[in-house]
Amino acid sequence: MEQYARRHLTDVASAASLRVYVSEWENGKRTISDRYAVILRQLLGVTDTELRSGPPQAAPQTADGYDALLSRIDAAGSVSESMVKTFNDQTELLRTMDRQMGAVGLVDQMTGHLAALEETLNFAVLPTARRPVALALAGASTLAAWQAIDSGAVERAWRHYELAKRAARDAEAPMYLAHAMAEQAYVLCAAGRPAVGVELVRDAQRTLAQAGSPRLRAWLYAAEAELCAHADMPDDCRRALDAAEAIIPAGPEDRDPDMLSIFLNGAHLARWRGNILALLGDDEAVGSLYGALEVMDATFIRAQAGLHSDLVQAHLARAEYDEANSHLRQARLLANRTGSVRQRRRIDLLSARL
Template sequence: MSTGLRTARTARSWSQERLVREIEQYARRHVTDVASTGSLRVYVSEWENGKRAISDRYATILRRLLGITDTELRSSPPKTISTPATADGYDELLNRIDAAGSVSESVVKTFNDQTELLRTMDRQMGSAGLVDQMQGHLAALEDTLNFAVLPTARRPVALALAGASTLAAWQAIDSGAIERAWRHYELAKRAARDAEAPMYLAHAMAEQAYVLCAAGRPALGVELVRDAQRTLADAGSPRLRAWLHATEAELCAHAGMPDDCRRALEAAEAIIPATPEDRDPDMLSIFLNASHLTRWRGNVLALLGDDEALTSLYGALEVMDSTFIRAQAGLYSDLAQAHLARAEYDEANSHLRQARLLANRTGSVRYRRRIEQLSARL
């Protein structure tokens, strides 16, 4: 039985009929052949009930549509063909060690460039269609690190792996794959420790707190963020420290800690750099400037039901980068929540419609769930 297919389908609130339509639309966009509508209906039912194995061709389509890995899609991992070891494995081992030891700066730059490309595609189009690419990217990085012996070879690869793993984890959160997200964050933390990089470690720890929040343990998430701040101490850039305070504020809002929440917001606003640049040169995963923080402040105040949320959110809407598609879905969701707190249902409904369009465009399970929760209050 393919419980993974059923779980991913229901996470998107798709019926089996909707999944059939999505498969057909994918086939038309990519000029590929699939079975007839009637046959696809039978296939989907049989896949989910264990009466038919998912072929590799359909598995590729389903992974891209649903944003899941092959292991998550199938009831058991696909079988692999093992190859016999030669010379008791020592020759192969030494070849791998030699190859990892000779990784040049240009190769590491290629790894980081690929992470950046995946980050840009995720920001503009969503993560659902990137699962295979991201899994392959992480596997290549982890494989290189596993066979790098000396610190001079390990550290740059470990840094690249830490950055890529946190991106993969955030994409997994957005796809509703919480266990995968947790494992990616654990990989990111191990890589950051290997690289002796407290900024990367603190970032991974704080983002991992969102998994705890989504699982219903926001107070534990607050403690994890604060532990990340202690881990960083004064070693991080002002932008990263502001990001950590803003993360703490958001988690405190979810945990019902309004006073702590406001103190954390004030701390973030006190140290955010005044320049318009949003990218942290020391931590490329961080996008944060005063405008972004204004939007974040509105999000947090909306969670608290504070009337000041609307001022921050509408101000952020005016300067929002149009390429941050998923972030726009979040901003419109925040506006809807703020208007709901004021019983302004027409305005809330208007923003929810816009949020739903953008969330559907990126395939964001995380925002779709939030939109459904807010819609239930109308």
Template structure:
């Protein structure tokens, strides 16, 4: 019962004592009464050893602290608490409710996703786990009981966008299985919505799960399949994003020539100008500055001396609200300095990266920081 809690705590590099302090801090900030530190020490130990069940009050604190769902905390069913349609009258009520979802309501769903995307970018994913879980559940329930294609497609498109964001947040929080399942949900929704761009984007992001798991060759194949799935229906900016993704994963697969070719393709597809947002795919932020950072990341992975200039240029122009992106950029700079034997500079960037990763609760970045520290 307590393995999920222990694993999440360890993934953040927190001791039990640190978790106790974080629970106390959360209680003070949110004016929520919690037990004394001495009692919390006992609770945490007993939670992790399966001797005490996590109460709903403490589950509500641990979820945003660690970025976990109830299922991940103590193995509850995904469907726990969701009422099931029981009998024809109840079924028809749900169908009627889903069919009455107007375009205005779909727009509201999309606005919620956009709000969560902004909060995630600035504050990190962990604190959004409850909101995102509820958001995806509401969209799934609406789609499950919508009948005709004209009613289903707009909801499916909204679900594809939200599930892809939820998957990336789960990956960042270290919830790998949830990330994978959300990507699969996003792909199914995109296919039902007949939206090749949303399908290609979900597949491209899903490739990172495989890459992080140590299967870069399979990840390269998936991101290339994403480009084929999009065909001629995807925007130039998304095409550039997919090529840059391919370049990053090729670098990790040791495919240097293919990596450089993909980087060149990304630069060729990327529309000129300072605009970063893709109007056809709002989850894509990519302009020359972002691509310079990406190029630096890729070249650093290849051990190329040209990485340094691209990375420092990207750091200078980075939007200060992209907190998680800066953490990743600092890791890239540390990697580039390590390749040159410049250990003091690498150490400095890793310290900054760790602070930023702590602010956003990024397990993924913390794992990379720990790997880079081994080279010091």
């Protein structure tokens, strides 16, 4: 909190007082003031409700409820293409900030963004108004869920994925639905149920069938391979990896025009392959990972932290401790820059093996 205050030119209490405040906040003896709530939300990557552990405030009831309802319906029905574009541009801005700076400091912005999208969708009546808003909400909710995973807020992540799936069904968008299902499988994996996660990814593949783009289908196969590695299913893992490599589009382009949440090309897949092979303890992992490191986009800070962590794991499998230590330092530095709870947890586990 002191470091945050210095960086943002904000006054806080002395160190001794802060220790007392934290103890009293934790024990419910002191209410968190708005001033300190702003700081804590940024540091912990939580919403205001999660921080204060209080129930959401009910909207006040008014005598003219029908007038208010019709007003909201009219407002939602008049949402224009430019308004939907504004929603999507906001999601894209949050995606860029997340990629470069991490998710922890974006909780307030993302919470407000989702609330605005949900509010609009809740009162949009006709399909012509609902579908574009639902599609925007599906994309934003999936991003918010991944950010929650990165911040260590797994229950919030799960709820966001459920929201994303509902919105994708409302939008009649199987690509967005399959993507949300497959990412949700990572929550199951982190909770110790990787085999269930594998089944969920395969269900996502069946949901998509041949309706999706080759890049998304390759992404789904790679996700299946990673979860199979965690579930100790090496043969299934390698088959899924081969399937991903067989259909990934050639060339350096990584953005899927039909699914803006997907960044995947041959170089990204090589990095992913290295990560998966490292999980299997395969010697081939090191070569794949160093090849991916050479072409890594410098703006993908969190992905760089993950790549260095993958190299730590790969070198440990070969008992190459000096190289593992070198990449561990790089991984920790990058993970601290983004504040990724998920990455730091992994780094701590790897550090314990050195």
